[in-house]
Amino acid sequence: MSTETIFYIIIAGVISIALAVFMYGYKSKQKGSLRWVFGILRFITLFSILLLIINPKFKSETYTIEKPKLPVIIDNSASIGELGQKENVSQLLQKLKDNDKLNDKFDVSYYSFGSDFKENDSLSFEEKNTNISKALSSVNELFKNQTAPTILITDGNQTLGNDYEFSSATFKNQIYPVILGDSIKYTDLKIEQLNTNRYAFLKNQFPVEVILNYSGTNPVNSEFVVSQGASIAYRANVSFSENESSKTLNFTLPANSVGLQKYTAQILPLLDEKNKTNNSKQFAVEVIDQATNVLVVSKITHPDLGALKKAITTNEQRTVSFKKPSEAVTTLNDYQLVILYQPDRSFASVFTEIEKLNKNTWIISGLQTDWYFLNASQDNFIKEASNQSEDIQAELNSNYGTFAVEDIGFNNFPPLYTEFGSLTISVPNEVMLEQTVNGIANGNPLLATMEINGKRDAIWDGEGFWRWRARSFVETESFQGFDDFIGNLVQYLASNKRRSRLEVSSETFYYNNSPIKISAQYFDKNYVFDNRASLNITVKNSETEKQTVFPMLLRNNYYEVDLNSLPAGEYNFTVSAAKEAVSSSGNFTILDFNVEQQFLNADVAKLRRVAQKTNGNAYFATQSESLIKSLIENTNFQNIERSEQKVVPLIDWKYLLALIILALAAEWFIRKYNGLI
DSSP states (O other): OHHHHHHHHHHHHHHHHHHHHHIISSHHHHHHHHHHHHHHHHHHHHHHHHHHHHHHOOEEEEEEEOOOOEEEEEEEEEHHHTTTHHHHHHHHHHHHHOHHHHHHHSSSEEEEESEEEEOOHHHHHHHHOOOHHHHHHHHHHHTTOOOOOOEEEEOOOOOOOSOOOHHGOOSOEEEEEEEEEEOOOOOEEEEEEEESSEETTOOOEEEEEEEEEOOOOOOOEEEEEETTTTTTEEEEEEEEEEEEEEEEEEEEOOOOEEEEEEEEEEEEETOOOOOOOOGGGEEEEEEEEEOOEEEEEESSOOOHHHHHHHHHTTTEEEEEEEEEEHHHHHGGGOOOOOEEEEEEEEHHHHHHHHHHTTTTEEEEOOOOOOHHHHHHSSEEEEEESSOOOEEEEEOTTOOOOOSSSOOOOGGSSEEEESSSEEEEEESSOOEEEEEEEEEEEEEEEEEEEEEETTEEEEEEEOTTTTHHHHHHHHHSSHHHHHHHHHHHHHHHHHHHOOSSSSSOOSSSSSTTTTTEEEEEEEEEEOOOOOOOOEEEEEEEETTOOOOEEOOOOOEEEEEEEEEEEETSEEEEEEEEESSSEEEEEEEEEEEEOOOOGGGOOOOOHHHHHHHHHOOOOOEGGGGHHHHHHHHHHHSSSOOEEEEEEEEEGGGHHHHHHHHHHHHHEEEEEEEEEEEHO
């Protein structure tokens, strides 16, 4: 309380006393003790009212005891069951929950992880992937700036994400791994990794790379075989020893038939192998008889062109060729899509030939675009040239309905560079990305698509999108988001397929340890995306004839369904709209591959290194009592007393108001009792 406030309170006291004395000591009609009673009550009333007007503030301090946190994160993946560790996990969790000393000392919380990290409610041990790195990063963020030693219950075998050993280097608290499984090394042959293209072209050869691993001490011989149905497509003899425990095979297979071609790769097991599941792996290749050929016509060299090529050729069905305007004229008919990068007057013959052949185009403009030429060379759009540059950013139009577009973070991407001026599109179009300057839309499209009499075109007004691809990788550690965005745009522009009211997008095959998703777009009779529709997908197993219906959920401007609950097999599906005679059918195959079945034992060495790096200790599941005792006796984990100081104004003190009411009520009753009212 400040000196000034204390001075005001003293003055309030003096004034209250003076008024009380004046009213009941100087000219009062009451005699005797009543004068004192009324004087005191009036002083209390006046002084309390003046205190409320001054409203002094008081500091109050409260103390709380905070226990150290003890997050327990549990591996919920299928490998725990494969190693026979379910019972050990249940017993360990029960011991942690039943130990009173541990729960008195720590605030214990339980989480589980597989592909994702979540608060634990129940354990199924059916997760198809293990991401230990994500679990540790989530705990590190969740208990930031808190004392939180972490119990990590796992076999240490990770199938997804960054290497958790390096992620743990930034962990702020001790990690206590509880190792599920043993350290015994069994004799084992396995297919560590198999790499191949998703697509191949008819009558071509497609490459296959296989990495084979051996665990054991004695020299062994085996045979690697790739079969398609009953026929052998490839075979090779392989030998291993303790010093030569890994081999990489590179070979090619012929693509002789159109459609989905399924293969089984197998390394013949040894007689004493314990785990034979990891000796074989299924893979598939879709053989197509024609590629989508894309031509990029550019007079200049620019990083955007490299980003375009990388994004487009991520899908093996597409090829990209680069040519200068003078070279492109005679070969335009060999391509389904022509991308014109920053055209100027040297593109005159190219535009003439495109109009003659009615080719689909994608025009990308920038600071080196000749807008006077471009405005005169086509009738779809026009821009007021100013010869001044402008930095712009992008915002996704959520109502864009030509095809499904996912927001990959356009708002956060670096700015593009374009020529200042108003861009007007004079034909029917849909704007996918809108230009913004400092977060405010300027009314110009950045990317728009148009379709006239079966011919599809697009205008992209801005250069420098190679930075978008780089930023996408920085934020997601993958180029996939940006590459899929460009790929979907190219797929739409390169096709002359007549538009349907129900567009369904799916793959021909999936691996059952990866996301199995099918998306669809539904349009009304005016071909405007309808977000009020009710779409269902009926999936039928070709072998068992079992039929299942799933609802499709709305995601921005498309509908989507997750089919990861389906077992491996061949399926037919039909997407239909309720109350409308509109449907679309297709088929897909789910290939069986359970990466969680590939392990024979725990990764003991790595878990011990993680514990050592974070000043923790590693324990086996049978050493749970030692773990609990160590945590209880560790003096580094102590309760923390926290103080909280609050500044409370007197006007919030309800007792003072009650005192005023009580004083006034008492004076009134005394006056009434003595007949003074």
